[in-house]
Amino acid sequence: MRQAAGTPVPAEAGSRDRAAARDRPAASRDRAPGGGSRGGRRRSAVVVGGGMAGLASAALLARDGYDVELLEQRDALGGRAGSWERDGFRFDTGPSWYLMPEVFDHFFSLLGTSAAEQLDLARLDPGYRVFFEDHAEPVDVRADLDANVAMFESLEPGAGERLRAYLASAREAYDLAVRRFLYSSFESLTTLARPDVLGRSRRLVELLLRPLGSHVARSFADPRLRQILGYPAVFLGSSPDRAPSMYHLMSHLDLADGVLYPQGGFTTLIEAVARLAEREGAVLRTGATVTAVTTAELPARRRRGPRRAAARGARARVTGVRWRDASGAEHLSEADVVVGAADLHHLETELLPPALQTYPQRYWDRRDPGPGAVLVYLGVRGELPELAHHSLFFTADWEKNFAAIFGAETRVPDPASAYVCTPSRTNPSVAPPGHENVFVLVPVPADPGLGRGGVDGAGDPTVERVADAAIGQLAAWAGVPDLRERIVVRRTVGPGDFAADLNAWSGGALGPAHTLRQSAFLRGRNASRRVAGLYYAGSSTIPGVGLPMCLISAEIMLKRLRGDRTTEPMAVPL
Incomplete structure (x- = not known):
């Protein structure tokens, strides 16, 4: 853990702090009042998985007044965003691009702080360098838009100004996505019936139905430029011929906004979110393997009653989870809410009985x-x-x-x-x-x-x-x-x-691909239809893959838990 950006704390000190947090009675932990109380009793939540989405969920739930316990099966937090050291080298084991900085800023603001306070961010210039198989000289994408316009122009006459137009469209699409799509739980699609969406409906349909590669080819002929503008599809777990051209919005992030890097590596980001979750009172356990989500059957009359959207038609309500510690001892953690922030395929097909699975194996057999x-x-x-x-x-x-x-x-x-x-x-x-x-x-x-x-x-x-x-x-x-x-x-x-x-489905490196039928409201939703009180966060669910999306998924989970159907980011601080 780190006390402040760039100030290391001995590992044993972090372990002592975490052990102390585990041993404190729940009532003694300081928490801000929020939506986590019922009848004078604080509600409890268990988060399954200690990756970015799980840590963010734990922090937000604790901030909202829940007694939170996070269970991570590995010996260290971070999930895909882990760390490995040997002989003086320290490697980030997964995510390594810091894009969409406003998403990180917003998340930290929900917890009463900022990215600037928690991280030491450096702007990269060049943002990245591109090597091409059939060209001897690489191309640098710079931190300055004008420099990138000049680079495009040097490779294809007229491409510079076309890049400006392309990025203006990307910026418009990105702004609309933030206002209406990325922070929406899609509980009710009527929330999307807004003038700014309806007025662009024809354009949106075109962007959803046309592949990204075809969209890029309409404006640029040089294969190198097409590859620079098409590669963001790989960030989305897809390819330029399969990802909707709506995702051309990604190009604004690196070609116009630039690329940042947290000094010390992405483990400092994990440490910052974990530190904030513990500050809010969440208990973070490692070496804790969840073996089942426990439930109680709902009476038939309550299945049909006027309940929250997550519970309508539910057959059971969540009661907690069973888990096994590193020594093999079995435990039961009771909870009013369970957040599955691990791989959704694993959670649904391994931790729930078939009758309570919203996403059974046959669902995954038809997915990418x-x-x-x-x-x-x-x-x-x-x-x-x-x-x-x-x-x-x-x-x-x-x-x-x-x-x-x-x-x-x-x-x-x-x-x-x-x-x-x-x-x-x-x-x-x-x-x-x-x-x-x-x-x-x-x-x-x-x-x-x-x-x-x-x-x-x-x-x-x-x-x-x-x-x-x-x-x-x-x-x-x-x-x-x-x-x-x-x-x-x-x-x-x-x-x-x-x-x-x-427990990654099919050994996937990122999560379900962002194809048309696996994007926005067509992607896996973030609440069980069979088990009231069971919610999801992470790259398997909305809004998608990548660290910024995992942070947003935690916020959408909390919005859904609160009954908040708005499409915008929540007001800060939480």
Whole structure:
């Protein structure tokens, strides 16, 4: 844990603080009054999963007056946004892009603080560097819009001004999404019948039905520009030919707003939210594996009565969860509310009986899990000035690359597009002096059968082959011929690890893909239709994948719990 941005606290001190919070009687914890009381009794909530969405849910529920207990099966908090250390290198194990800063600012404001108080944010320039298979020179996307307009113009005459128009449309779409879609629980679609939505209905239909790749191609001919504007689909667990062009709004985030980085890495973000959750009184337990959501049957007359939308037609009400600690001892935590912030497929199909599943296996059989990934963590001797903090490596035949990942007959792409993060270019503390910290992500099919990773080449053969190919590609395209010989630390992670360690559906790296039928109100909702008091948060549900979306999902959960059907962000502070 950290007392303030950049001020480390010994690990044992954080453990003592967490143990003290667990041992304090619930009534002794300071909480702000809010919606968590019933008949003079504080209501209780259990949050399943200690990733970003779970921590955010715990913080907001505790702020709202609930007695909150969070249960995380792993030994550390963070979920996909974890951390791994070896020989002086510290790797973020998952998310590494800080986009949509206003979402983070808003979340922290709900808790009476700010991103500036909790994090030490640096603006990256270049925001990222792009390497192309069939072009010798990379392209830098800068932190300044005018510079990016000039770059587009240099690659395709006339593209600069077309970029301004494209980003103006992206900004308009983004602003509308924040006002009407991202913070909505979609309990009632009549809330979307607003003049600003209805007046753009024809345009919205076009953006939803036209694929992003086709939308980009209407304005830009150069393949490099099309790839720069199409790659955000990968952030959404999709591809340019499958993601709706509504998501062209993503390009405004990096080409106009710029890319930030929290000094110390994304573990500082997890620590900040965990710290705030504990400040509000939430108890955060690690090494606690939830084995079942417990329920009580509702009388038939109450199933039909005038109840909250989450409970109409419910067959049961939630009573808590059963869980097992690291020693194997079994426990029961009673609760009025349970928030499933772990993988929704796991929660629904493994922790609930079939009769109480809103999303049974047959639902998932018709859905798209998004891509899997092979992750490679490398400690490299010497500097790598050829790489920016973020670097993208794009193959020439994108269609073939994406077809291999998402097609009817999937396989590992060869060659494969890849993403490389070198945070030591910005933050030397994540690597020993004179070394670089390199994180490589190669999108592959979501298939646990591809195997698990390991340390020093000890992973399953397919995973290690993907890693070897990515290292060779990075060395060749970026002009670092001795890269392989300079590697002093190596670890790989495969789809099998996502399935085993995170209960990720199909070993997916991000969450369900943002295709048309898995976006907005067509995505999994955030409350059970079968169990009153059971809510969901995280990348499996609305609004979608990524750290900003996970923060928003926690807020939408609280809005739904409060009976708040508005589409805008909540007033701050909470």
